Amino acid sequence: MLLIARKALALAHNKTIRLTTREVHCLSSILASPPLVSLDLPENWVPYSHPPSPVAFEGEHKTVVIDGKAIAEEIRTKIVSEVWKMKNDVGKVPGLAVVLVGEQRDSQTYVRNKIKACEETGIKSVLAELPEDCTEGEIISVLKKFNEDTSIHGVLVQLPLPQHLDEAKILNMVRLEKDVDGFHPLNMGNLAMRGREPLFVSCTPKGCVELLIRAGVELAGKNAVVIGRSNIVGLPMSLLLQRYDATVSTVHAFSKDPEHITKEADIVVAAAGVPNLVRGSWLKPGAVVIDVGTCPVEDSSCEQGYRLVGDVCYEEALGVASAITPVPGGVGPMTIAMLLCNTLDAAKRTSL
Incomplete structure (x- = not known):
């Protein structure tokens, strides 16, 4: 009986994951990034006949600031159009459910921004707030309710959770086809495997790649360094x-000589959560820098008493990097835009 159940579960997952080419292409038509399976080219190694010459940079040069806020707004405008089209064609709108545990200020701000973005794009949103000392059973009960609700197409649990809760167990309770955060092991596994298309890609990485593509940055064959290795x-x-098809290195807290590794990169994605970790001396002249970090630093001159800075020392990177995302106004707005996009895609799948 257990074997039959496992086979049935596998079939259900395969049915959900294996979309046709037409279905894959019709989902996120509003993004510039193509379906991942279309990028899986044969891996034929061709040795250099002559090593490529290094590119020389003389002195400081102009650094392009990649405006994530403007790009996110452009994407959200297209999402509004798609949501209204869905409402007129099938009489429904995408629905997003958010589970917030505790009263952590950062999490409350992030959730508030997500709910506001849903309202502005016509997406239905539902918020379930639970106390800091709630049990896993109480959270799972809420998730089961959202999993069965046909008006809810995306479900997310705002992280981090209080330490007494099993984060992996709770995230795994989100139904695969509603995992708009892209944290389910099957979505992560399909992202890792060539020839597979995850139902959802995690919102922040998806937004980073969208920024790179729209900024005209070539990825194939480039040396990329990702600083940080969180799930x-x-x-x-x-x-x-x-x-x-980038050549990727990961720098983490145990890496030896992270400055040297990072300085080899054509593309640097900083996601360590350490303010001003990456100095100008870490960057190769002409590198493209995506700063994911958002760290509050005390500043009495600011109205709130603090200002937000990234993982990259912005002032030092200017004049060294060829392009950089600011903090705030870079990756943050794109993360929310990708969440809306994933929720829209989830709703579209139920209509295919």
């Missing part, structure tokens, strides 16, 4: 860049 950003970011 939320660092790991899926590394996997996603590999799917785009």
Whole structure:
């Protein structure tokens, strides 16, 4: 009986994951990034007849600031159009459910921004708030309710969770086809495997790649360094860049000489959560820098008493990097835009 159940579960997962080429292409038509399976080219190694010459940079040069806020707004405008089209065609709109545990200020701010973004794009949103000392059973009960609700197409659990809770167990309870955060092991596994298309890619890495593509940055064959290896950003970011045929290195807390490793990179994605970790001396002249970090630093001159800085020392990177994302206004708005996009895609799948 257990074997039959496992086979049935596997069939259900395969039915969900294995989309036709037409279905894959019709889902995120509003993004510039193509379906991942279209990037899986044969891996034929061709040795250099002559080593490529290094590119020389003389002195400081102009650094392009990649405006994530403007790009996210452009994507959200297209999402509004798609949501209204869905409402007129099938009489429903995408629905997103958010589970918030505790009263951590950062999490409350992130959730508030997500709910506001849903309202502005016509996506239905539902928020379930639970106390800091709630049990795993109480969270799982809420998730089961959202899993069965046909008006909810995306479910996310705001991280981090209180330490007494089993994060992996809770995230695994989100139904695969509603895992718009892209944290389910099957979504992560399909991201890692060539020839597979995950139902959802984690929102922040997906937004980073969208920024790179729209900024005209070539990924194939480039040396990319991802600083940080969290399950939320660092790991899926590394996997996603590999799917785009970049040569990827990961720098983490145990890396020897991280400055030297990073300075070899054409593309640097900083996602360590350490303010001003990456100095100008870490960067190769002309590198493209995506700064995922958002760290509050005390500043009495600011109205809130603090200002937000990234993992990259922005002032030092200017004049060294060829392009960089600012903090705030870079990756943050794109993360929310990708969440909306994933929720829209989840709703579209139920209509195919």
